[in-house]
Amino acid sequence: MLIFLLAYLGGALTILSPCVLPVLPFVFARSEQSFRRSGLPILVGMAVTFTVLASLAAVGGAWLVEVNQYGRYAAMLLLLLLGMALIFPSWSERMMRPFVSLGGHLQQRADGQGSVKGGLLLGVAVGFLWAPCAGPILGLVLAGAALQGANLYSASLLLAFAAGAASSLALALLASGRVIAWMKRNFGIEEWIRRVLGIAVVAGVVVIALGWDTRFLAQLTSANTTSTEQRLIDGLAQRPVAPGATDARMAPPLKGATHWLNTPPLDDAMLRGKVVLVDFWTYSCINCLRTLPYLKAWDAKYREQGLVIIGVHAPEFAFEKDIRNVERAVRELGVNYPVAVDNDFAIWNAYENQYWPAHYLLDAQGRIRHQHFGEGAYVETEQMIQSLLMEAHQDLALDAAPVQVKAAGAMVAAADRDRSHETYLGYARQENFASPEEIRLDVAGKYSAPRRLELDQWALSGTWLVSEESALLKKRGGAISFHFRGRDLHLVLGADKPLRFRVTLDGAAPGKHHGVDTDAAGNGVIREQRLYQLIRQSGAVRDRIFRIEFLDEGAEAFAFTFG
Structure with a gap:
């Protein structure tokens, strides 16, 4: 139940977010009418439409993107007609008769009768256009929906988020209705209020049509609600089971793996x-890679003393489902313990897991006695391993x-300093995109980099096809720029054949700051789909402008991570 409360609170927080601004004119346009029959x-x-669209987006492909886009066009037309009717009621009655069923008639009927059906239709239209900023809570909910598919659980979480947003908007709507009613009684400016609301509705349509709602406003939001949401996650997230706890639950069975590596299939x-x-890990996850030296x-x-480590490989990206890629990664990373390939997320869902990496420590009777999410706590985990081994063998x-571990390359622990956060290039989880052109979903388009990038912003240059989880270069010479903070910069890359690239730092070759997958001149080659360490700053670490140019077409970029 805590995850549902978290989703609801995350939705309620959207009232504090600039990303809700484009929706407000559509909601407040009828604030003077009966709340029960209109607001x-x-x-x-709005809430139901958002829930349905977000649920289907978790499993849908390009066809769903196209259907949703046509729905947005129809919604923008409907709401544009609503705004024009508010501004010029007599003009709309004469000039918009062919569109009566879409806008003018609906508004007139709703104004006169407080039509519930009219309110629902307007809510559906707003639901097509509402794009709440993806803070930590919505990111957690959408990631879970993407992993588990469009089922009742993920749809319920999305509905809880939408209900939270609707609740806070309802309070604002009730308050604004009273203010508007007071202004009408005391100042007699009903017609001007009506026109101002109409102008706001038209402006909202223009903002959404130009993409400003998900670009400029989303960047403002990260500074307003992200820290609050993260504190909610930290406060309500499930805590590790205490060592020796008497209520430790039995571990779920290890059923549903599509393949087993380094061992025959294991059971309870x-x-x-x-x-x-x-x-729980995946081979392109930087946080997972940093835990591998300790696991190995x-x-x-402790293997000879009775410890069995099982790596459950749950893919984050589509290429990580390819068993050949997983076999190669396991071999090159030196993983010798059993690995269960969990392409269908059967084990992930059985454990109700939500994180990469996640460690669950089971005693000799199969009870979960300790768990830890993310990097760190290595001493505590090892002490628990020792305790459980001593408990099993007196x-x-x-x-x-x-x-004592000696890590190299991407497995080295992150620097103990502020750094840029993980950034995805696919539109499903994209943020801080700074190219002036609007993202074209699943269609090739030309992009350019602005003259200046703010910290944590990134941009594309050249012709790219941006899909749900990646950006694919369609013509050679394309580039990606990123203004980052951190010692290390990694980028998950892939290609169907070896492809050359060159990186720069602040416009020059990286020199001594090159990563393990680049040389001092900044040259490198994509040979397989994996995480590439492109930069490791030597000496003093400072904010930098990174740029990677691909000399051949066909490069696919998925996500930046930093250390």
Whole structure:
């Protein structure tokens, strides 16, 4: 139930977000009418439409994007007619008769009768246009919907988010209705109020049509609600099970893996009597890669004493479902313990997991006795491993000293300083995009970089096809720029054949600041689909302008991460 409360609170916080501004004119345009017959149906229609569209987007393809786009066009036309009717009621009655069913007649009937049906239709239109900024809570909900598909659980979470937004808008609507009614009684300016609301509606349509709602306003929002949402997540997220807890739950069965690597398929009976560490990971995840040195060291130290580490590989990107890619990654990363390939997220869902990486430590009876999400807490986890091994084998002699690891490349722990956060290039989770052109969904388009990038902003140059999870270069010479903060810069890249690229820092070759996948001149080659370390700053670390230019077409970029 906590995740539903979190989703509801995240939606309620949207009232504080500039991203709600384009929606307000459509909602407030009828604020002087009965809330039960006018305002409430608008909010219900908006919430339900958003829920349906977001749920289907989790599993839909390009066809759904196209259907949604036509729905947006129809919604913008309907609301534009509504705004014009508010500004010029007599003009709209004469000139818009062919469109009566879409706008003018609906507005006139709603004004006279407080039509519930009219409010619902306007709410559906607003739902097509509402694009709430993707803060941490909505990101968590959408990521879960993408992983689990359009089922009742994910739809319920999205509905809880939409209900939270509708609740806060309802309070604002009730308050504004009283203010407008007071102004009418005391100043007699009903016609001017009507026209001002109409102008606001038309302006809202223009803002959405030009894409300003999801570009400029979304950038403002991150500074307003993100920290609040993150505190809510931290405060309400599930806590680790205390060591030795008597109410530790039994671990779900390891059923549903599509492949097993380094071992025949394992089941509960085979693992009974063993201490088991279940590690959810994916091979292009930088946080997962940084935990691998400890997992491999624990496997080497405690395997003979009864520890079994099982890496559950749950793919984040489509290319991570390719078993050949996973086999290559397991081999090159030196992972020798069992790996369950969880392409269908059967094990992920059984554990109700939400994170990469996530560690679940099971005792010899199969109970979850400890869990940790993300990097860190290595000493505490190792101490729990030792405790459970001693519990299972009373006479076991263990070296209590924690393992010492020597990591290299992308596996080195992140620098202890502020750094840019993970940034996705696909439109499903995209943010801080700074190219002046609007993103064209699943269609190739030309993009350019602005003269100046603010910190954490990025831009495309050249001809790119932006899909739900990546940006694919369609013509050679394209580039990506990023104003980043951090010691390391990584980029998940892929291609069907070896492709050349060149990187620069502040317009020059990286020199001593090059990463393990580039040389001092900034040259590199995409040979497979994986995470590439392109920059590792040496010495003093400062904010930099990074640019990668691809000398061949066909490069596909997925996500930036930093260390």
